[in-house]
Amino acid sequence: MRIDVVTIFPEYLDPLRQALLGRAIDRGLLTLDVHDLRAWTHDVHKAVDDSPYGGGPGMVMKPQVWGEALDELCASGTPRLVVPTPAGRPFTQAVAREYAAQPWLVFACGRYEGIDQRVLDDAARRMPVDEVSIGDYVLVGGEVAVMVMVEAVARLLPGVLGNPASAEQDSFSDGLLEGPSYTRPEVWRDLAVPDVLRSGNHGAIDRWRRDQALARTFHRRPDLLDALPEGALDKHDRAQ
Numbered sequence: 001m002r003i004d005v006v007t008i009f010p011e012y013l014d015p016l017r018q019a020l021l022g023r024a025i026d027r028g029l030l031t032l033d034v035h036d037l038r039a040w041t042h043d044v045h046k047a048v049d050d051s052p053y054g055g056g057p058g059m060v061m062k063p064q065v066w067g068e069a070l071d072e073l074c075a076s077g078t079p080r081l082v083v084p085t086p087a088g089r090p091f092t093q094a095v096a097r098e099y100a101a102q103p104w105l106v107f108a109c110g111r112y113e114g115i116d117q118r119v120l121d122d123a124a125r126r127m128p129v130d131e132v133s134i135g136d137y138v139l140v141g142g143e144v145a146v147m148v149m150v151e152a153v154a155r156l157l158p159g160v161l162g163n164p165a166s167a168e169q170d171s172f173s174d175g176l177l178e179g180p181s182y183t184r185p186e187v188w189r190d191l192a193v194p195d196v197l198r199s200g201n202h203g204a205i206d207r208w209r210r211d212q213a214l215a216r217t218f219h220r221r222p223d224l225l226d227a228l229p230e231g232a233l234d235k236h237d238r239a240q
């Protein structure tokens, strides 16, 4: 997978080159190129924003600069353009899986009050454009949202996680939240590990973990239960 990121703060994306993701990049499992939007400015001030039509607070990112950047970066093919914005569709594990199947993603990091809409409308004439939100809150810019999405997507790529089963069993993989996890010692500050996890009875362990996931989902994210496909809950699940 090829990933390009366009931003006015390229160094903001440096953490993506650390640890697991950094090793995956070094191993060639994905490429990550970060581009400074100001490289496509032509004025001494390298201006990337201007006042909003219709008035209002803040500034809007200029279409000309973004247009030239995307023209150059996307000249060799048809990537999916991903634009993080509070006004976007929710970025979920299902969207991460969708993106992990794409050969090439270009992320556009907006700042200020956002990017002139015509940039996205023009890009949509020649590539898929996705406006996505990582949550119902407002950030200062898209860079942190891009780091969240790149990590969520990259960990799903073959070979990135040491144990592929991790991606199959993490939260949301079956539509439920993950239950609690435990490791040694058996008792810590008078809190014991649930007996079933030390029983060696894998059928009972699997059942307990499923029940814990159901209970946690019911209490914290009942919306996920409503969204489960028909038949996702068996008779025992429904009895919980």
Ligand SMILES: Oc1ccccc1-c1ccno1
Binding pocket: 084, 085, 086, 110, 111, 132, 133, 134, 135, 136, 137, 138, 139, 140, 141, 142, 143, 145
């Ligand atoms: O709040 C933002 C500002 C700029 C770019 C993206 C965001 C955002 C907020 C939630 N998801 O994305």
